[in-house]
Amino acid sequence: MSLLARPLRWVVLLLGLLVLAAVARADDLPEYRLKAAFVYNFIAYTEWPAATGSTLNLCIHGADPFGTEIDGLQGKVAAGRTIAIFRKSAGEPLKDCNIVFVAASAMDSLPRTLESLRGRPVLTLSDSPGAMRRGTMLNMSIAQGKVTFEANLLAARSAGLELSSKLLRLATEVQQ
């Protein structure tokens, strides 16, 4: 029977095109847009001390890899508090920050950065290999095109922060 006699085949073909279009759409996801969404979740699933104010200052420390993607978190509410984004060059003081994302460009000075934050409830984030073992609380990486993360529970608790059980369950590695 000819193709013209089977209109249904055309519909099936068009449905196939729809699936291809959906795949193309899923492929268009920049790395740092997805990482910005992870940062939001890290903030949301952290238990902050009661003394923390109503605004959480998220500081990007070093050369910002997010570009404008992280700006989408500006004014969003997580854990009952409003997020404000700041960019700090390496070497700038971080005294007003509640969350510090240590960019790859600032990893050389990580020990000094962590020392300056010691004893304060500041959530430290990164996306550099080995950063969790060097003391950041949540470290993202890419595995098979997907974002994964590892958690340093010891560092978080030392700073007076509690990471939710959900974060710990989904982390690829937890340092206790």
Add this chain to the structure above:
Amino acid sequence: MPRHHASDHRAVDRLCAWRRAVHCGLLVLGLGLSASAYPITLPQLLRMPLEQLLRLEISVPGASPGLRRSTLTAPFEATEGGRGP
């Protein structure tokens, strides 16, 4: 029924089926094209559970929207509801 009338009926039925199929196909194609025109946005990502984010694949590993280094910027006003444990 004369033979040529039955043949006409079949022709009309085929034409109707074709029209339905074309309409349906155009609708599906339109939906598909509109979906592909809009990549996944940050607000959409923020509504997804963490488990779902872990399953998403990035487009080009290591791609960055552009390095930017700047000094302290003023925070915006809070306007939206959010998520918490």
